[in-house]
Amino acid sequence: MQRVCFLLKVRAEKAEEYRERHQPVWADMLAALSEAGWHNYSLFLREDGLLVGYLETPDFERARAAMEATEVNARWQKEMAHFFEELDGQAPDAAMRPLTEVFHLA
Template sequence: MTSPSAPQRVCFELRVKPEMLGEYLARHTPVRAEMLAEIAASGRRNYSLFLGEGGRLIGYYETDDDAAAQAYLAASEVATRWEAEMAPFFVDLDGRPDQAATTLTEIFHLHDQLTASVTDHESDAS
């Protein structure tokens, strides 16, 4: 789990309609420069999308304040246009893709557990 001083790590899942996979990939190769700039300006970084079988799409990013990043993008005309264009690509989506994706719960992070392990080990040695 995330510590209070660490960036928030956000992972989400969507499903791309199989018949639209080719076009979805084309829209992301590359993403429009204005949208890339808005993602960065929102405070999201280390952002990746991963595509699995059957159109399963997993996204991951880090941010210092996810609520602020979401609010920034919700108010952005560029992001609003992009999300409206992307919405038809997804199965059973109720709303904007950037707001309606299923968020996944983080249950393990190597760095956090290694840090806790070292801290615990140092406490045991005292």
């Protein structure tokens, strides 16, 4: 199982609305994530908008591609796009790349 952590940047002035949009997440989006292989998926949001995502999956690239192929993901991304801004000079869609794990206590 691959453990994946990534960073994104939510516009600080939209952080509260971003939190609200995840209460609850659409049922069809949750089903699509599970079917695509996204397991133990969590998002953590700092007050300044730094977003940390974590998930476990057998193959992250395959899981991302499976989600990109779904209609519900296209709707969700369209609804959520205005929440994000560049992080480290990279657009949100390019910034969702895994961090390198340097330690893990099992």
